Amino acid sequence: EPQAEVLHWWTSGGEAKSVAVLQQEFADNGGTWTDMPVAGGGGDAAMTALRARVLSGNAPTAVQLKGPAIQEWYEEGVLADISGVAEAEGWGDLLPEALAEHMKCEGTWCAAPVNVHRVDWIWANADLLEQNGIEMPTTWDEFNAAAEKLQAAGVIPLAHGGQSWQDATVFETVVLGLGGPEFFRSALIDLDPEALGSDTMVQVFDQMRTMRGFVDDNFSGRDWNLATAMVMNGEAAFQIMGDWAKGEFIAAGKVPGEDFLCGSTPGDGFLYNVDSFAMFTVEGEDKIAGQDLLAKLIMGPNFQEVFNLNKGSIPARTDVALDDFDMCAQKSSEDMTASADSGALLPSYAHGMALRGAQAGAITDVVTAHFNSDMSSEDAVKMLTDAVANSM
Amino acid sequence: MAPILEISKLRKSYGSTEILKDINVSIDKGDFLVLVGPSGCGKSTLLNCIAGLEPITGGSILIDGQDMTHVSPKDRNIAMVFQSYALYPTMSVAKNITFGMKVRGVDQATQDRKLREVAQQLQIEAYLNRRPGQLSGGQRQRVAMGRALVRDPKLFLFDEPLSNLDAKLRVEMRSEIKKLHHRLGASIVYVTHDQIEAMTLATKIVVMKGGVIQQIGTPQEIYNRPANLFVADFMGSPAMNLIPARVRGTQVEIDRPGAAPILLSDPKVAGLPENVILGLRPEDIAEAGYRAGSDVQQAACQIDLVEPAGADTYVVSTLGGKAVTARLHTETRAAPGESLDLAFDLGKVSYFEPDSGRRLN
Amino acid sequence: MAPILEISKLRKSYGSTEILKDINVSIDKGDFLVLVGPSGCGKSTLLNCIAGLEPITGGSILIDGQDMTHVSPKDRNIAMVFQSYALYPTMSVAKNITFGMKVRGVDQATQDRKLREVAQQLQIEAYLNRRPGQLSGGQRQRVAMGRALVRDPKLFLFDEPLSNLDAKLRVEMRSEIKKLHHRLGASIVYVTHDQIEAMTLATKIVVMKGGVIQQIGTPQEIYNRPANLFVADFMGSPAMNLIPARVRGTQVEIDRPGAAPILLSDPKVAGLPENVILGLRPEDIAEAGYRAGSDVQQAACQIDLVEPAGADTYVVSTLGGKAVTARLHTETRAAPGESLDLAFDLGKVSYFEPDSGRRLN
């Protein structure tokens, strides 16, 4: 009988409901599911628990993991190989190339993807834009102009929460928008010192400084969903946030296109954030059976659809019909396909898809330090190159 | 001049047990009041009340004419030596002694001088840097004394301050206290169990029993004219002989075994009730021929016991059914079982009522 | 039979100060050893060492023939009364007293019986349910006594157990202790400052000074034949007169003011060095005519001071440059400034070497 103890940090609202779907399917297939949710800190707490359990020789069967962390854990020699399932199910064909790479460790499959979040979204309050005669901006200059107009009208232009990962989210969209996909790749994926120290990067920080002016003074420590609520309630006009923000709008009964607008942040490209499950090496037939079953179910079309409907993201596998999804999701899916072809489908650094923790953290430290002080852009760039070099 | 300390109708209870009952005492400036009484009779409690350390249940305490009921201990301007010493455990001996002065802002030079003075008086110079925990019992007691002696308060309260000192030191300390009293004209309330201390130091003695004052008077009054049986019995060592006797006109009749009752004539007994207790101190009963005077009368007594005690010899005889002790010189020829003529000094005699214990003459 | 307690070459230091120096004492079963000495001389420390409460620095302690160095206090089978009482603050008086028995597994009935007995002896029946904090000083001390008296140990150690009791109670307690000693044949080491206690209780007295034993002997030996000037001076109250004198053959010459030196003849002085200190107790100097005997010699002395003290009168004269006290009967006609014939009982005299203080005869 398949057994699975699942460590994850999807504890609330839609996420929990989606996990429940998975659990139900697991049970229907004769498995026993033990839930081990650890919320908080964007998975930090769960990672803490994970480390302790791996070291004590008591690893959970499946763990929510993503990005290069999967490969890092693999290098520690504690991940199980699920190539058997993957190949049987033909995952290679179902996933976009870029995504599939994230699920593989030295050629073998070691994780199962759940969804694709797009990070470079800009959300807007439709009424406010209309009242002030503003279109969704397509360049950062347009954005700045619109923001100034809104500010003059007494509206907070940008809803933002003062957590470093939110600063990083805005930062990476600006990098993508001002520098383009190539620059993004060399700066935030390859960590090319030249790109990091370039003038473009100075401009990026200038834009960050400008945007700091569009944020109200109470942003510090604000949760992202509170910022979303500000847009919803008409206190603020825009928010730059991944498509999980849509879940908030929907949950509040807002309709995309009518109450709120979604658009990609200025510039080309698509920043993705893929959630996935990794399987850890465990003892016992029933657990291994559980891992296989779980992997299969996660990539199953039913789960992919139901889960992503709840979560606001789009399915990882490309063959799921998107009829039930809203317009934002459909746009996201189209953009993904287009970007994948143009090579502009990029992993989000802010959400741990592009870089290992140490490097991503080093960049974030600089970004948030700059955003929360009156540091000059030149100093920030200098700091950035130093920090990245130091984090190697 | 108002008395320095005036206690009236003082009552003090712990819970439902009344410890002090209707205490009335007053002392004038320069008085040396000694409190005596059996263990547990409330002496320390009375001092605590005077110091303001225990809330009083009733009555009033006036110091220097001022009602002290709502005055806190620190404002009463008294110095006290505690029976339990109560030294500050973290301070050195020197600091224990000078701390009070320091707090009052006495300048350093004066502090040093006083400390030296007192340390010398008390013979504790060698220990000034020790902590109380490193001292012997007697040394601690002297430090406790020192703490009081450096002060110049309205009133000193001493609670058995010499009990842990050896005889020699005690004599020396006694004379230090006496000097202090004379030099400063200090007013002192002093608790002691030592009769000699009481007799030699006091200008006034208060005898207490069970929270009630039995007698107040000068040492001579207390010793020579005890107000009741309790005081008569309590003060003096060996104690006063208390002999049941019958009054026959102006004569007193005392039973003795194996012979007719002794008849002593004393004009003072005229008018006293028939049954009395006759009190006479051992030193007022001498061997016939060794004591002269108009009031001295003799009678032959059967000697039960002869106790040589260094400087004196005590002999015990049974009179009025009680063992009666007489203090004789060392060369006495008294021998147990024989009869001896004893001389009773009736000038010193006290009469008490057997039931109430009240003094009759 | 081995002595019950044998202390040899005992040394004890706190840090670098040596408190006890080469102590050698032994007592037999049934002995009553009284330790006396000035405050701070190391008496309590010695008791603590015997009890095993302080590690010793050198030497050995044997109880009942067994070396105690590595035996813990609880296995030494001793009972001790602490100078500072050390009552258990959270336990009632009754529990304080029975704790030791309970620990040793004495059955409840015996505990109750002993508790009742002791409480009665000590007159503390009324307080059995109180906490120590609710007792007077004397009551606490009696509880501390009680804690020892219920036990039946090899050895009792008492550290000034009666210092806070009134004279009456002290006499009673003294006799209780004496009874205990006789009844049980108990072996006792007893520290006291009270000379009478020492003299009446002891079978053996140890006089200490500064951590060194000065003399060990029976009370009579200590009193009559002090081993050195310190003991002579320390024991007895008022103290022994120590009069500088010169030996002239078989005569002793003592200076007196305004007259030729007194010459007393004493065959004992033959062979003594020229300068000696002559020791004579006040009671051995009497008014001429009041003391007879072959060794009594008279001399006229100038009287400086007359102090009537109840039962006696003390007169002070200057002899050999020192104030010398004589104890006279109360009817003496001595008056300050006049000359009086005093009788010196040379049978009781002690001679000391002025420098070393050593006894010479």
Place this chain on the structure above:
Amino acid sequence: MTDLAASATPAARPRRGAGRIALRWGLYLLLCLFALYYLLPLFVMVTTSLKSLDEIRSGSLVALPRDITFEAWRTAWSGACTGIQCEGLRPYFWNSVLLAVPAVLISTVVGALNGYVVAQWRFRGANIIFSLMLFGCFIPFQVVLLPMARLLGLMGIAGTIPGLIFVHVIYGIGFTTLFFRNYYVTIPSELVKAAKVDGAGFFRIFFAIFMPLSLPILVVSVIWQFTQIWNDFLFGVSFSSAGTQPVTVALNNIVNSTTGVKAYNVDMAAAIIAALPTLLVYIVAGKYFIRGLTAGSVKG
């Protein structure tokens, strides 16, 4: 005993007269001001837990609830979802109890014994050992997580409640030892001496003499340990597995939902529920702060 308590206070005498009264009132005023400072967050939490979500969004933070609802409390206790289970705090609550009670008892007893040894049965090196134990208080818990996990795995108690108890006891005894040692050094050594002569041994003296004297510090130690253990999150999340998670982990799960509408009222109610046992311990234990136990034991 209350009598003693009153009489030994420095300000024991009733003070009257205008100045005294003013002083007294000033004292009470000061105490109440501080009480306000301490109560403010609790006030916010309690009122929030009694409001509906709508009211929270619209109203002021410090306003009293318009209509009181206990819905949030019910949800927090038995309805709130963490992950896929919607059982509230209830099951985890018992895990915490099973964990905290033995851990507090063991660490307190061990600490009391250690403190007793170090304070009253000095042997050579005792102070060094004590210092080493003290310094152990400072080891950052993050440091111990990984090696501890390994050792727990080796000992076979990883992911179990006994394992958690073990961890808490190990890192608690430094503090309990500290508390007791520092309290016991102020107790006169004459008491130990007297008891030794009375024939009592090591444990007897401890239980009969020291334990009754220890009430105030026992209270402090229990309060500290109970709070630390009950509120611990890091060990709880690291060394538990599904089914043995303590209440703080559940609370964290309820509070830290990364998506969805934040139910502040439930969060607050959950927090208060999670803190109730600790509060209870404080109230009950607080009674045992009694004064003056050593009065009258020793002269000087």
Place this chain on the structure above:
Amino acid sequence: MTKWFETHLPKMVLAPSFIAVLIFVYGFIAWTAWVSFTRSKLLPRYDLDGVIQYERLFASPRWDTAMNNLFLFGALFIGIAMVLGLALAILLDQRIRIEGAIRTIYLYPMALSMIVTGTAWKWILNPGLGIEATVRGWGFESFTFDWLVNPDFAIYTIVLAAIWQSSGFVMALFLAGLRSVDGEIIKAAQVDGIPTWRIYSAIIIPSMAPIFLSAFIVLSHLAIKSFDLVIALTGGGPGYATDLPATYMYAMAFSRGDIGQAASSAMIMMLVVFAIVVPYLYSELRAKND
């Protein structure tokens, strides 16, 4: 045999704790020291690689901030909490009628996990929601209290909340100490004419020196390990303005998978503790030894 047992009983009682401390504290410190010289990432590795981690640590501006914060926060927090705790204990010691209630009120913040009280504090300190908004609501339009969002002042909000949480416990500790002082000694001081405050400052407090040691250790422990508090109140922000070594270390070890770096920061933390606590400990235990 039994004799041996008895004389060594105290040591035997202490032994298990001592061994546990040796293994679980000093063993682990040694382990950490070792790991700090490696390039451990997600999980510890054991091949030594020089002092690279320390170089990285000292090159990190964030670590600088964290250490500066630690000293500022530690000094303020320990200082104020001690003084306040002692003051409250003394005030409460004045025969207060409602002592029980007030004591519990002062103490309760300890009971609440910072995970949530942090939220309440966040609200109260938030300029748009809490005190500032309320006071402005009363008509004082220019009132500002925006420490929480001001990078230069945010650390003081941490101090404020930390004191709020811990001073009650310090009070309890001191109260226990105050209540172990012998009443006779206080009486003696009163009669000696010592004013109440001097009785406290010169007699009672010195005799509580060991209790101060306890309080100091507890507070330093809290200061050094303050973690929940920062996470809940500011999340280390704005920026990383309120980072402390403990949060830095946690971030390195568990969010960033940089265990080598975390180990080196832990070692520095412990060195700091060592430098501060050991001299204090030495003087404190020394004084008791005479």
